[in-house]
Amino acid sequence: MDKVLPLFKEWGIAGIKFGFVRVGDQEATAWLHEAIKKGADYQIIVDVHDEYRPIWFSRTYPLTY
Known part of the structure; x- marks a missing residue:
């Protein structure tokens, strides 16, 4: 993640999806x-x-629309 996220940011990628x-x-x-x-x-x-069980993350990183 430490190597790929800066590269994705540079490329203008807005998001990633984790599966399995x-x-x-x-x-x-x-x-x-x-x-x-x-x-x-x-x-x-x-x-x-996948089945993600949010805990305190919902407050720390809330969805914004």
Whole structure:
């Protein structure tokens, strides 16, 4: 993520979509949260295709329309 997100930002890519992400366990949830935070740092939308269980992220990174 640290190498690809700056490149995507440079290319003008607005968002990425994760699919088939392991969900439920602490390690997978921590990875996904970190990926979402890094996406926000680069102003890149992160769409999670799988069963994502938002917690405090809904307040920290709210949806804006």
